[in-house]
Structures are given as structure tokens and as C-alpha cells.
Amino acid sequence: MENNYHVPVMLDACVEGLNIKPNGVYVDVTFGGGGHSREILKHLGADGVLIAFDQDPDAQRNRIADPRFRFVDQNFAYLKNNLRLLGFKKVDGILADLGVSSHQFNEAERGFSTRFESILDMRMDQQGKLTASGVLNTYSEDQLHKLFGIYGEVKNAKSLAKAVVTGRVERPIETLSDFKRVAAAHIPKGKEHKYMAQVFQALRIEVNAEIDVLESFLVQSAEVLNEGGRLVVMSYHSLEDRPVKNFLSKGKFRGEVEKDFFGNEIKPFRVLTRKAIVADEEELERNSRSRSAKLRIGEKI
Incomplete structure (x- = not known):
């Protein structure tokens, strides 16, 4: 296997x-x-x-x-x-x-992949309480700014954090498409895959400490x-x-x-x-x- x-x-x-x-x-x-x-x-x-x-x-x-x-x-x-x-x-x-x-990237429901539409989970330990969607919906703008900047080395971490906090007011960010909806204007054209990989890396590191x-x-x-x-x-x-x-x-x-x-x-x-x-x-x-x-x-x- x-x-x-x-x-x-x-x-x-x-x-x-x-x-x-x-x-x-x-x-x-x-x-x-x-x-x-x-x-x-x-x-x-x-x-x-x-x-x-x-x-x-x-x-x-x-x-x-x-x-x-x-x-x-x-x-x-x-x-x-x-x-x-x-x-x-x-x-x-x-x-x-x-x-x-x-394998984890290829299992859509685990929420690690930027390729599949799924709930943003990212827990290595399925008993863990914190999920990626939990981070996106509850962390302050300042916490998200640090998270994207330090763990994801995302260039526009500050404006992305602001977009997440603003966007989640209308509707919680639960899935990959929810995230893309609030982040769309901040994802650099032609570098979508790399950018999303950096953001997902930051979330995964945080969720799993x-x-x-x-x-x-x-x-x-x-x-x-x-x-x-x-x-x-x-x-x-x-x-x-x-x-x-x-x-x-x-x-x-x-x-x-x-x-x-x-x-x-x-x-x-x-x-x-x-x-x-x-x-x-x-x-x-x-x-x-x-x-x-x-x-x-x-x-x-």
C-alpha cells in the first residue's frame, strides 16, 4: 500500500x-x-x-x-x-x-490540498480541536497577519489578514472556495498555486503546532x-x-x-x-x- x-x-x-x-x-x-x-x-x-x-x-x-x-x-x-x-x-x-x-494531500476531505474543494480541516490528529477553518474564523487580524507572514512567508500577509476578517463577517470561511472568495483580490496572477501553498502551509503549521x-x-x-x-x-x-x-x-x-x-x-x-x-x-x-x-x-x- x-x-x-x-x-x-x-x-x-x-x-x-x-x-x-x-x-x-x-x-x-x-x-x-x-x-x-x-x-x-x-x-x-x-x-x-x-x-x-x-x-x-x-x-x-x-x-x-x-x-x-x-x-x-x-x-x-x-x-x-x-x-x-x-x-x-x-x-x-x-x-x-x-x-x-x-496521501494526505490526495485525500480531499482532509483539507490539506489546494486542488480539491473541501472543508478546511488540516488536522493531522483527528482528535484535535483546532481546524484551519477555526483559525480563519476566530483569529484576530493581527494574529492572522503574523501567521501568514511568519509561517507562510506570504508577501501581502497584512492585506490578506484584513480581507479574511472582513470577508468572514458576511459568511464563515468553511471551505476552499470560501477562502478563495475572500482572498481572490490578493492572490497574484500567474502565481496562484504557489501563493495558496504558502497560505495553506501557514494554516497547517498553526493547526498542528x-x-x-x-x-x-x-x-x-x-x-x-x-x-x-x-x-x-x-x-x-x-x-x-x-x-x-x-x-x-x-x-x-x-x-x-x-x-x-x-x-x-x-x-x-x-x-x-x-x-x-x-x-x-x-x-x-x-x-x-x-x-x-x-x-x-x-x-x-
Whole structure:
């Protein structure tokens, strides 16, 4: 099923980055269609373990029937606690592919896609309370301005926010066509697809608290990895790549790296990718989603 669910990006580079020991314990925190997980299992021996996380009910249908495989139907923000519940205090490698799966974009009713008419939902966790339409209908003009500007890097974020707040008075913004109705005058001609993708990115990040979740996950990964264990993270836009890059190189998200009394840097990882790894020409041809992917690898000190 994983083939049409989601084509894994930079599969070989991800698995190579984990530097898998046959008897090790590995975690795929973004299971999705299971493409990366299946490849990791090929490198594990009989006593190796792979733990996969995914809060999306659709992903649970892709579970792998293998005695070495454990599935956790939770967000990776709860990494440490769930590993403990399974009896693992430490692991040897963690993989995170931060992209929304192609499957989610292709399921119209999930409301992630700019191509299908649907309710603006965008919850990764279907139990979550906040939806994209909830954001559009309840956030203040100032909140929406910041949201579109920071998370979507939308050029005319201020005027778009004003249009949303004005437009929702007449009728709530529930669907894709509702949004296009209020935003029409602000969508640049010839760049409709890119503009909508940026707006939808902003809404999706807000609905799922993606940046907070990512930062929490990175801190926990440093706590649960064994010495010499690898953290492999693939991100798809600068908002994700920046915290990953900063945490791997400095052990923190903002400011400079801290030093001890003797001037030694205090940080949990040694960076193995000075420059992010990107997809090669062949993969770019084969899988358009790999265009924006950046892969970074750190080794626990």
C-alpha cells in the first residue's frame, strides 16, 4: 500500500545516515506509508527493534507484520514517554521525515490540498480541536497577519489578514472556495498555486503546532539517543530546517552555543552534514516532492 500512499524521499541517504547496527533499537517518528520503516527493517537482525510513531489514523493501516516492529499511534512530541512505556530508555537511531505525506494531500476531505474543494480541516490528529477553518474564523487580524507572514512567508500577509476578517463577517470561511472568495483580490496572477501553498502551509503549521512539536521532539531525541546514536531529520521548508540546523550545531534553537568553565562547547550532537544533503537529479525527476527536501544528520556525543 505504501507505494501509492507516499513515495519516501531520499530513502537510501536516510537509512545510510542512521548507520544501522543489526541488533540496535531504531525509531521512525513519521511512519506514514512505511517506506522508510520497511527499508530500516531490511538492515536489522532478528533481535533488532523498530518503533514507529504516527498519529494519523490512515497511517495505522500500513502497519508492518513483523515481530521486530512496534507501532505507537501518537505524535512524536510524546517520544520519550512512549519509549519508556515500551521499555526503552535509550535508542540507537531516530529518523524524522517532516513532510506531509502525498496521501494526505490526495485525500480531499482532509483539507490539506489546494486542488480539491473541501472543508478546511488540516488536522493531522483527528482528535484535535483546532481546524484551519477555526483559525480563519476566530483569529484576530493581527494574529492572522503574523501567521501568514511568519509561517507562510506570504508577501501581502497584512492585506490578506484584513480581507479574511472582513470577508468572514458576511459568511464563515468553511471551505476552499470560501477562502478563495475572500482572498481572490490578493492572490497574484500567474502565481496562484504557489501563493495558496504558502497560505495553506501557514494554516497547517498553526493547526498542528508543528514548530513547538518539532522543538520538543528534538530536545527529547537528544535525551533518548545512546552515545554514537544518530538523529536523521528531513525538512521541507526553512521554518523546519532552521530549528533542526540550530539544535544539531548548537544544542539550542536561539542564540549562541553555550560553553563550560574551560571553554568547551556544551551541545549534544556532532554535526555530520556540514551542508544539508539534497536529492540528486534522478530523484528530482522521479519525485517532485524531493525538490525542497533537506536532510541533516547528527551523532550523539
